[in-house]
Amino acid sequence: MFEFLLHVAIMACLYGMLALSLNLQVGFAGLINFGQIILFGAGTYGAALAFANGFGPVAGLALGVAFSTAIAVAFAQLGRNLGADYWGIATLAVAEVLRILITNEVDLTGGAQGIAGIPLIFGDWPRPVGPLMTLGLCLVILLAAWWFCRRLTESRFGLALKLIREEPMLALSLGYDLNAARTATLVVAGAMAALSGFVFAHYVTFVGPDQLVAAETFLIWAMVIIGGSGNHLGAIVGAILMQFLFAFVPFVKDAFGAPAEYVAAMRLTLVGGGLLVFLMWRTQGLIPERIGDARPAPATGRPAAARMVEKHNG
Amino acid sequence: MAEMAAETVLQGTGIAKAFGAHQVLSDVRFRVADGEIVGLLGPNGSGKSTLLNIVSGFSRADAGEIRFRGNALSGLAAHDIARRGLVRTFQLPSMPTRMSVRQVLAAGSREGAGLVEAFLRRPADDPEVETLLDQFALSAVAHQPASSLSGGQKKLLSIALALRTRPSLLCLDEPTAGVHPQLRSRMVELLRAFNARGVAMLVVEHDMHFIRELCSRCIVLDRGEIIADCPPAQLAENERVVEAYLGKSVERPKVLS
Secondary structure, X not given: OHHHHHHHXXXXXXXXXXXXXXXXXXXXXXXXXXXXXXXXXXXXXXXXXXXXXXXXXXXXXXXHHHHHXXXXXXXXXXXXXXXXXXXXXXXXXXXXXXXXXXXXXXXXXXXXXXXXXXXXXOOOOOOOHHHHHHHHHHHHHHHHHHHHHHHHHOOHHHHHHHHHHHOHHHHHHOOOOHXXXXXXXXXXXXXXXHHHHHHHHHHHOEEOHHHHOHHHHHHHHHHHHHHOOOOHHHHHHHHHHHHHHHHHHHHHHHHHOOOOOHHHHHHHHHHHHHHHHHHHHOOOOOOOOEEOOOEEOOOOOOOHHHHHHHHHOO | OHHHXXXXXXXXXXXXXXXXXXXXXXXXXEEEEOOOEEEEEOOOOOOHHHHHHHHOOOOOOOEEEEEEOOEEOOOOOHHHHHHOOEEEXXXXXXXXXXXXXXXXXXXXXXXXXXXXXXXXXXXXXXXXXXHHHHHOOOHHHOOOEHHHOOHHHHHHHHHHHHHHOOOOEEXXXXXXXXXXXXXXXXXXXXXXXXXXXXXXXXXXXXXXXXXXXXXXXXXXXXXXXXXXXXXXXXXXXXHHHHHHHHOOOOOOOOOOO
């Protein structure tokens, strides 16, 4: 049980990184990215390909960040001529295309079989110590990412991002290069997601395309929306909450004597149901974005995603 | 000739724009000199806002050339034009819902707004923000979400924002529409004060009183053509202007049989 909880805590930290990364894009820059999971995949495959070709973990991390940067720049270029909501669909399409490419490039990526045997972090240590140290490392990375995000969004750059998110035409008229700011945000957020993927690959020791399905993106979205879009702590809380709820599901299944396939269905229901409930009744999430001089957002505050769509519809 | 060019802030020649079959601007030629406040008048649909959009890079002209301080602007992105000191406001300014008035005004200056700079120094309080809040009578609402301001206050905030970028030419799109008369005279004072500090202005406006108080010269557009270019006092004597605003005395066309 202790090792199981350790595992859930480590995964919560890795998802926390992904949620922070998505929150930076959605909550602060208004970038409706539905392809988030492929930025994570850049990190997992960076680690796996470096390992498969006989390079060390440093090369793996560098390769992962190089992949995520390339994808982030490609995403940003897509956005030049697309409205925010159409851009979101385009990112989803790019992520799916890349996943299918990975599945079929068997020689390079191992195809659907993936790449196994990636060295475990702290693998030389005895059993509860190794995972405990892994959790420690993940916590340190998560806290560093949190500090990084806070520093970024509390700066003048963060203020500019908010202006671009809410009134792009106004920002443009004041001399802000929207595309440059969006590209910078995507590259930084992409590197954070890739770092999460890199650690994940060295923790579960296996990398495959099934880890990169679109449903994973929407799980991260649920974490951000439920936790509070535009609030870093909210994103982390959302990630931890969802991970521990997911871990709780098998016990609920056992208590009701339900068949094993109910576990996946219940998790999916949690994601979809959670998204719906919060989008309808508490759009600002559990921990709302702060506006102005540290005052909570008004109850009418709607997340960037909802407002973008409304704005587009007139 | 070189001296002439140095005095000219903005010069447009042969500007044309059509939306489908509808010719909005044809062969428009105008000039704004250093230190001038020029009014841009004309009935609704005469092409004023289109011209402002073209000048500020938010729309592309089909033909013609715009020079800002001697340099051609054609092909430049809107943010590049703004960075060169030609800044515009919008007819219906829309303001952020999740930023306070003070935050919006702080974001008006791009100084220190780079990604790397976020980690080099802490954002410091800018005294210029407080000065502008005070000048534009927005201090009392500085902590409110910018979207909660009244229409008139949003206009004031958008002008303050544009001035925050330290433009050398300010293009205002109907600055007084929806603004309380008391604030209107305050706006005239403020714009004059900034003009005295070297900001030239091009002002689209319907309020003739405001125009007479503020502008040294007026350009009048009608159906995409310039029909007058004179001091505001002479507008009433200009036949074409009176015609454009009030209409011609109607003569029934003679129809054959």
